[in-house]
Amino acid sequence: MHGLNLAQPGLKHDPRWFRKAVFYEVLVRAFADSNGSGAGDFTGLLGKLDYLQWLGVDCLWLPPFYASPLRDGGYDIADYRAVLPEFGTLPEFKELISQAHARGIRIITDFVMNHTSDQHPWFQASRSEPDGPYGDYYVWSDDDTRYSDARIIFVDTEVSNWTFDPVRRQFFWHRFFSHQPDLNFENPKVQEEMFDIVRYWMDMGIDGFRLDAVPYLFEEDGHNGENHPRTHEFLAQLRRMVDEEYPGRILLAEANQMPHEVVDYFGTEEAPECQMCFHFPVMPRLYYALREGKATPIVKVLEDTPEIPTGTQWGTFLRNHDELTLEMVDNEERAAMYGWYAPDPRMKANVGIRRRLAPLLDNSRAEIELINALVLSLPGSPCLYYGDEIGMGDNIWLNDRDAVRTPMQWTPDRNAGFSSADPGKLYLPVIQSLVYHHNNVNVEAAMASSSSLLHWMRGMLQVRRHHPVMGMGTFTVMPSDNDAILAFLREVTPDEADEDTPAETVLCVNNLSPRPQGTRVQLPSEYADAQVQDLFGGSGFVPVDEQARFTVTMGSRDFFWLKLVRRTGNED
């Protein structure tokens, strides 16, 4: 990318880095193709690190890039220690890590422990040699009746969690596609293999793992096969090993579960598990609140979210490489979400919606800004999805979740500047729809326009970085007299402050309504008469009154991030 002559600060030692970080999920296959093969690769991604540094992200999450038949976007691994040749080589991957680190960007990768591809040599050996060393690596049964309390997750394609294998003449267990047999975690050798694979990639220099589909490791008759106590025991052992051998590296749980269940993946003080967990239930409620024009769904889900252990952090997100999952809302809410966000049945996938952020919000700049402001200010470290920073579109005519995995749009040129290949050779076609065509929606054009969504996003990340309170601070909802308004405080008190995280209080006020709204927000008494300073440089806000009430009028879908400066002598 021209004109991005950036300093390369390198990584700063900071054991709490993940609590302040902005993550960015990027599919190697989708970002940049360096050799005209039609698919993205490590070298292509490396060439775009300056862009990512310029944007201001702190950590990349790379979904699987391992050897795989790619029947589930790489979540069907055929060799945990090899990279898919079309993505490059291991030395290229190592170079990517070191170049990212040189730019102050960390990298976490996906670790799919629950299952492998049926092409994995372990499975091939297990099916053909039941008494051999791999015979017990998978979950086999003479019939398909066990674990009947476990639900089917991929309801669009699967009719059972058991599939008959004609070679071994037994059924094998799978929570996802029938080409993804579940590993048998009851087998200590499988557990050892997992430990060794973690060591292998951590030795290579990665900064952590997203633990894919982690609730499903252990199963038992009479149990629904999710969040089994033995899964938690295993994770605690894994964490102990990581802390001993790779201190500072993180484990991030992908547990699509209700708040009271997902918090268990943080573990306990005696037996910690993951430093981070994605907060699945909050995500659909952000979209719900936007359409309802009310703060209640967000307030409620955060009220239902238990406290998390000291030093841990939520991972938040608006979109990712999967469908916008609606597993964590009730039937009524799900029906409303489908009505609002999936008017065409093609937009649905499993229990969710396979669309990108901008099309979901009908390309409304105000809504895109508000929902991003929410995810950047609510508790947790936000994870952006590649392309959403330029408002990329989707293609619901593609299969399954490929709808949201199309090539990154860099320029208005051939293949959107993603690849020099013959357009027919691309792993997926670039977006050519009327509104989101790469002629208009691309990084080059967005960079050339100072009012673009891209520049706005970058500005937001800069402000967030300058205010570590957004990652580290406490979160408290402030009562407002208008139910369209979501107001909350993020706060680091002088007692909690240190040289990296100064004491600060930020009041975030969000208008979820499409109409202008006035509100009076009641603040804690110590903020009586406090001065109000806009983090984005605005001015003229009326100070908090002597009864600690803050009064403001907000435009449609408006938001404010306001630093509260207490009156001297009002410090208690």
Ligand SMILES: OC[C@H]1O[C@H](O[C@H]2O[C@H](CO)[C@@H](O)[C@H](O)[C@H]2O)[C@H](O)[C@@H](O)[C@@H]1O
């Ligand atoms: O490896 C199988 C799948 O694992 C992850 O799945 C998660 O996404 C599902 C929706 O697509 C969701 O319903 C489930 O609860 C999750 O575990 C991974 O993110 C998928 O891409 C993958 O197919």
Ligand SMILES: [Ca+2]
């Ligand atoms: Ca399993």
